[in-house]
Amino acid sequence: xxxxxxxxxxxxxxxxxxxxxxxxxxxxxxxxxxxxxxxxxxxxxxxxxxxxxxxxxxxxxxxxxxxxxxxxxxxxxxxxxxxxxxxxxxxxxxxxxxxxxxxxxxxxxxxxxxxxxxxxxxxxxxxxxxxxxxxxxxxxxxxxxxxxxxxxxxxxxxxxxxxxxxxxxxxxxxxxxxxxxxxxxxxxxxxxxxxxxxx
Numbered sequence: 001x002x003x004x005x006x007x008x009x010x011x012x013x014x015x016x017x018x019x020x021x022x023x024x025x026x027x028x029x030x031x032x033x034x035x036x037x038x039x040x041x042x043x044x045x046x047x048x049x050x051x052x053x054x055x056x057x058x059x060x061x062x063x064x065x066x067x068x069x070x071x072x073x074x075x076x077x078x079x080x081x082x083x084x085x086x087x088x089x090x091x092x093x094x095x096x097x098x099x100x101x102x103x104x105x106x107x108x109x110x111x112x113x114x115x116x117x118x119x120x121x122x123x124x125x126x127x128x129x130x131x132x133x134x135x136x137x138x139x140x141x142x143x144x145x146x147x148x149x150x151x152x153x154x155x156x157x158x159x160x161x162x163x164x165x166x167x168x169x170x171x172x173x174x175x176x177x178x179x180x181x182x183x184x185x186x187x188x189x190x191x192x193x194x195x196x197x198x199x
Contacts (some may be wrong), residue, residue: 001123001149005158008183013169019052024172032108037073039066046093050101057099061092063181069093076104076112080147086140097138107176113150113181115143118188125188150180 013020020185026048032043043059043066052058061069069092072085075147081089093099104112113119117132124130131175136142153159156178166179174182 001153002156004153004180004183005156005162007187008165009177011166011169011183011186013182013186015164015171018152020170022169023174026106027109034073034077034107037070039063039070042066042070042073042092045103046099049060049099050094052102055094055096055099057094059092060095065092066090066093073107076108078175080111083140083144088144090140091139095138097140097143101143109175109178111147111151111177113147113177114185115146115181116185118180119146121182122184124190125197126134150177153180185199 011042015021029048030045033045046059053104059066065088069089072089075081075085079103086097089103090100093103099119101115105114113174115137117137120132120137120142121130124132129136149192159176159180162183163176163179165175166182167173
């Protein structure tokens with residue numbers, strides 16, 4: 001994953017695109033919402049993150065499960081979640097680790113990177129696991145491994161340069177975790193000299 005530090009300057013960002021423009025507003029909204037989080041608020045926030053996705057949100061959770069998801073999100077303000085917590089949160093979010101990762105990121109952008117098929121493809125490019133099948137991308141254990149690698153990479157002495165670069169391109173500050181994930185997301189279709197492995 002440290003190869004990201006060698007290629008991040010090739011990233012191009014169009015600050016006029018909705019995906020880029022909407023990020024700080026969503027971040028601010030989530031930061032305000034965590035103070036009064038309850039099942040109804042969580043439902044609105046789940047719909048908010050699904051505005052970034054091509055899939056329609058279907059909520060299969062009842063109020064008790066949504067209340068438990070609220071508790072898990074509170075915990076995510078302070079620590080990494082375990083597999084069972086990730087699975088419970090994903091089950092409330094369209095049975096999607098992708099949707100859950102977006103919720104987690106907006107609640108704590110310093111600790112939880114966004115995860116989707118483009119990021120998965122970037123990490124596994126050139127390997128037998130390259131195809132981002134749903135059973136791979138929605139695997140909570142793979143997300144947790146990815147999160148650990150992103151957090152380890154965020155400690156590298158060259159990351160402040162990456163963060164400055166991405167923040168300048170976007171026109172607003174981003175966390176190291178967001179900067180690293182954005183490089184993978186934006187360069188996922190580019191050709192790499194060698195595969196990057198999350199393992």
